[in-house]
């Protein structure tokens with residue numbers, strides 16, 4: 001089973017880090033293909049909690065090769081800090097297990113400053129970005145004024161590319177944003193030092209992953225964010241600036257489309273969203289507070305409280321269909337313990353009109369009402385359960401009820417943050433039981 005893409009099927013923070021860490025035990029390569037340090041992927045191993053932003057979630061398994069592909073927007077200072085942070089906790093990170101694509105675009109300090117400043121101009125339309133410089137970096141990539149890792153590690157090329165680009169950004173900062181400009185030469189020096197520190201990790205990751213595929217190695221493409229934040233398929237303009245799902249893999253990892261064998265979505269047993277934009281099944285008041293506190297729903301990157309709502313089967317059908325996912329993993333099922341009933345969004349409504357297909361336009365979703373099916377809840381603590389048969393009957397009925405409404409089989413359940421807290425359902429897809437029970 002050579003390769004699989006694991007992506008977020010909601011608005012991010014679905015527990016991708018936990019599941020990818022778990023599946024990494026059975027793969028040879030883990031490849032990030034888009035996004036940047038806007039991602040916060042949490043992995044819990046016993047008493048230790050790691051939040052990964054740029055380093056792929058396979059890093060905690062010795063002997064796995066972790067690649068940061070050409071589609072990732074890399075903040076070199078954040079990456080160096082992350083490598084140092086992992087090393088200080090005894091995790092080995094070196095050029096034998098972490099490779100950085102020479103083609104990846106570089107995020108500079110000015111991208112982050114512009115990210116925050118341009119939000120102020122948007123007023124009501126502000127996106128609520130993570131402030132990590134993602135949008136401005138991908139904008140420069142499209143405008144062909146970006147700086148890539150191959151430039152970063154070559155001081156002459158860095159100066160050649162960064163000097164004019166930053167001169168233009170300084171004009172923007174001073175004249176439009178009335179903000180402080182950067183000292184161009186100081187920035188060139190600072191980033192040249194970062195480039196020198198990263199140079200040993202840099203290679204042609206696309207070629208590496210293509211030949212690994214030919215040799216029959218197992219490759220996991222690690223998605224960041226979620227499909228509803230996808231720049232094309234998501235609730236534009238309240239999205240991130242990359243293709244978050246399987247469509248992002250070929251360009252972002254440097255592989256051929258037919259080198260992606262399977263696609264697996266990750267979704268919580270309810271929904272969360274950070275930042276602005278439509279969220280049809282969003283809760284307010286006591287129920288929202290309850291979910292936020294039961295699920296500890298605070299951003300892994302920014303610490304912001306996440307908006308919370310019930311599971312949205314309309315949205316999940318859309319994201320799983322669009323990605324061609326044959327299986328998905330339901331995470332955070334344990335969080336729902338203690339409810340009498342658990343609603344599941346099954347249709348949208350405006351006036352007499354009913355929607356069973358997700359309209360991926362923020363404007364269409366505005367003011368949409370939601371129709372719910374009410375499934376029976378359960379009271380038991382399920383965090384210690386490891387097999388399907390040991391789950392309370394009502395929990396099993398909830399899972400099957402959601403599965404039926406989504407129409408794609410659930411291959412694994414997650415019942416707590418620790419890497420061991422999973423319930424495989426391999427019986428659902430016996431023929432595909434190849435990686436970590438999926």
Ligand code: GDP
Nearest residue numbers: 013014015016017041042300332414415416417
């Ligand atoms: P990611 O961005 O998709 O990797 O998800 P995050 O790490 O941002 O957020 C998921 C949060 O839920 C983290 O705090 C995880 O430790 C936690 N988590 C993951 N799976 C489970 C689960 O099954 N149950 C509970 N209670 N927490 C989980």
Ligand code: IMO
Nearest residue numbers: 012013038039040128129130224225240274275
């Ligand atoms: P992981 O990988 C949740 C959201 C931001 C904002 C929008 C645009 O941990 O699931 P950006 O900084 O990308 O320009 O912000 O996208 N966002 C995320 N929300 N999880 C993430 O990543 C996110 N990355 C970006 O909150 O609404």
Ligand code: MG
Nearest residue numbers: 013040041300
């Ligand atoms: Mg996250």
